[in-house]
């Protein structure tokens with residue numbers, strides 16, 4: 210046989226040989242687990258569109274955190290779900306010092322001081338209209354919203370949040386929050402910016418979980434058009450200039466090209482947000498017995514690492530941590 214060709218299969222011939230040449234890995238430290246905290250007592254509501262994900266009240270937090278820590282996870286991101294009667298036009302619940310995220314943060318940092326608490330900083334869960342900012346004549350106003358975001362971030366830092374994660378896509382939100390934090394003395398609290406956040410249909414199940422569906426219109430005037438790639442670079446660049454410490458790309462799976470672009474262009478840690486719809490689709494298929502859930506989830510998460518993500522916010526964090534231990 211005098212054919213000339215390369216024998217790629219040499220490096221695939223056994224499990225140990227494949228392990229020797231593996232290029233990308235998932236670590237428990239890469240995984241950030243989202244928690245939905247609701248008012249009330251003894252609440253543990255499974256989100257119908259997200260099997261395995263629960264809204265929990267403060268009294269369930271200890272057990273939840275025990276489990277998270279035992280699995281070897283090191284960070285959580287907190288979303289507050291206030292009572293609808295506590296919502297108002299300007300989302301005051303977001304920046305109360307007794308707001309739900311502030312209380313949950315204080316509790317976790319008191320009981321589990323080593324866990325990294327990331328506070329999602331947005332208004333949509335706290336406004337009665339469900340938009341991420343102040344409304345006037347059906348428009349979401351940019352600049353007046355910035356003050357409220359800065360106030361929210363400062364109150365979260367005051368409560369002990371380790372990282373502030375603004376997700377609302379107003380222009381200048383990183384600059385406003387950085388200034389607010391610095392003036393309040395929180396110069397060491399980093400900002401994990403949702404720098405590149407698309408107006409995505411994959412957020413549907415989250416809006417059930419967080420009760421944050423807009424009551425009119427959509428978020429297309431502030432979140433990005435899924436068709437755009439270069440615009441992602443402009444968004445990431447301005448956030449870097451304004452002082453972002455981490456860059457989030459969201460969603461993850463349909464946007465692996467964007468994760469790679471951001472990785473190549475910027476040196477900040479890149480975070481992929483593996484969003485609710487991406488979770489629900491796998492769960493639905495798995496519950497029907499159509500796919501091997503464990504294999505699919507590990508392949509997806511590893512693909513995000515391969516695309517260039519350093520960290521992944523994912524509802525699969527607990528499952529993946531369990532599988533990584535086995």
Ligand code: PBG
Pocket residue numbers: 329331333341376377411412413414415416421483484485486
């Ligand atoms: C709040 C926010 C959203 C998500 C995270 N923070 C929803 C939205 O923009 O409507 C979505 C997360 C997910 O789908 O898992 N602005």
